[in-house]
Amino acid sequence: MNGYELTRFFEAAPRWVWSAPQSQIYPTLRQMEQAGLIEGQKEIRGTKLKRTVYSITERGLEELRTWLGTDHAAAPVRDAFFLQALFFDMIEPDRAASVLKTYIAEQEQLIVEWRAHREALLAKNTDLLKERLKDRPPAEHDRIAKLKAHVFAGQIAVAQARADWARESLRLLADDV
Amino acid sequence: MNGYELTRFFEAAPRWVWSAPQSQIYPTLRQMEQAGLIEGQKEIRGTKLKRTVYSITERGLEELRTWLGTDHAAAPVRDAFFLQALFFDMIEPDRAASVLKTYIAEQEQLIVEWRAHREALLAKNTDLLKERLKDRPPAEHDRIAKLKAHVFAGQIAVAQARADWARESLRLLADDV
Numbered sequence: 001m002n003g004y005e006l007t008r009f010f011e012a013a014p015r016w017v018w019s020a021p022q023s024q025i026y027p028t029l030r031q032m033e034q035a036g037l038i039e040g041q042k043e044i045r046g047t048k049l050k051r052t053v054y055s056i057t058e059r060g061l062e063e064l065r066t067w068l069g070t071d072h073a074a075a076p077v078r079d080a081f082f083l084q085a086l087f088f089d090m091i092e093p094d095r096a097a098s099v100l101k102t103y104i105a106e107q108e109q110l111i112v113e114w115r116a117h118r119e120a121l122l123a124k125n126t127d128l129l130k131e132r133l134k135d136r137p138p139a140e141h142d143r144i145a146k147l148k149a150h151v152f153a154g155q156i157a158v159a160q161a162r163a164d165w166a167r168e169s170l171r172l173l174a175d176d177v
Numbered sequence: 178m179n180g181y182e183l184t185r186f187f188e189a190a191p192r193w194v195w196s197a198p199q200s201q202i203y204p205t206l207r208q209m210e211q212a213g214l215i216e217g218q219k220e221i222r223g224t225k226l227k228r229t230v231y232s233i234t235e236r237g238l239e240e241l242r243t244w245l246g247t248d249h250a251a252a253p254v255r256d257a258f259f260l261q262a263l264f265f266d267m268i269e270p271d272r273a274a275s276v277l278k279t280y281i282a283e284q285e286q287l288i289v290e291w292r293a294h295r296e297a298l299l300a301k302n303t304d305l306l307k308e309r310l311k312d313r314p315p316a317e318h319d320r321i322a323k324l325k326a327h328v329f330a331g332q333i334a335v336a337q338a339r340a341d342w343a344r345e346s347l348r349l350l351a352d353d354v
Contacts, residue, residue, distance in 0.1 A: 018254065018255055018256070018257075018260045019253035019254055019255060064264070064267070065267060065268050067261070068261055068264050068265065068267055068268045068272075068273075068276075069268045069269070069272035069273070069275075069276065070276070071275075071276055071279040071280075072257065072258075072261070074258075074283050075257055076196035077195065077196055077287075077332075078195055078196060079195070079332070080195075080249065080252055081249075081251075082328050082331060082332060083195045084244070084245055084249070085324075085327075085328045085331070086325055086328045087241070087245050088245065088324055089317070089320065089321040089324045089325070090241070090242060090245060091242050091245045091246045092246070095245075095246035096245075096246070098246075098248075099245075099246065099247070099248055102248040103248075106251050110254075140266075143266065143352075144266040146349060147262075147265055147266050147346075147349060147350070148263055148266070150262075150342075150345065150346060150349055151259050151262050151263045153342065153345075154259060154262070154338075154339065154342035154343075154346075155254075155256070155259060157338040157339075157341065157342050158335055158338050158339060158342075160338070161331075161334040161335050161337070161338040162331065162334075162335060164334065165327075165330065165331035165334050165335075166331075168327065168330075169324075169327060169331075172323060172324060172327055173324070175320075
């Protein structure tokens with residue numbers, strides 16, 4: 001992919017497993033190239049530099065595999081919505097309920113998107129997966145697709161837990177004690 | 178609380194709903210004071226300035242209530258562990274399994290801590306909650322405690338969903354396809 005394609009990729013999947021602001025794409029590509037993790041191939045049409053297409057190097061692949069196989073410290077807990085909910089007793093129950101309803105709708109929207117993506121992966125029908133499978137033995141294709149699809153099953157389960165919790169919060173707010 | 182107590186508070190609860198690095202505490206207190214959201218009371222013993230104790234102002238309270246009652250855009254999705262799991266097909270199943278087991282242990286540890294905190298809130302037995310309830314009518318105490326405790330029930334449900342998903346991932350990795 002080139003920088004433009006990467007930017008488009010992250011734009012198209014803003015709520016994927018990872019998101020990257022556009023401003024980070026080009027500086028990060030340059031840093032990774034300087035570190036020898038990726039290399040850019042300049043495409044020239046006629047006398048004009050058209051674009052630089054990056055691919056991972058052997059060293060980059062090794063670095064990636066090391067990262068993938070390492071335990072990383074858990075990120076600090078920072079859930080802005082749970083923080084907000086921790087003080088719902090300070091506002092009118094109706095306002096809190098309205099915030100919770102928006103949140104439930106967001107989680108349900110994420111579930112819809114992730115389900116669709118999970119199905120597409122199981123059907124080996126995403127551009128990125130098709131590209132990846134080209135280099136892998138056909139006997140492994142099903143296993144790879146299942147493993148990747150399962151990550152989205154995890155995201156769905158988390159969003160479902162959040163939505164269920166928010167619905168229970170609505171019931172708690174409505175209770176007169 | 179003063180800056181030192183706040184620092185200790187965030188240190189003691191590193192995996193709470195929110196975490197703040199120590200380096201942010203004092204600059205943030207100064208900014209909030211300049212914005213009129215909190216005010217510092219200097220305590221002087223004899224001729225020495227002992228410490229500055231901050232409390233929220235009317236304007237700060239208003240700002241907080243507005244924030245609490247507003248829908249905020251969901252944070253961009255950035256789950257480093259799901260990202261890592263998305264490429265488990267690139268490493269040995271044993272290494273991926275070892276990373277997953279560490280993750281499961283972490284989630285289970287969080288569940289233990291959050292359960293204890295939830296129980297303490299339900300029993301109205303945390304320093305912070307006791308302090309808060311002083312200003313609130315006794316008839317509301319149970320409701321406030323239940324609402325706050327429920328936030329930790331949400332965190333527990335999310336951690337449980339993650340741990341269950343990771344266990345299912347272990348089974349998937351072990352499957353020969």
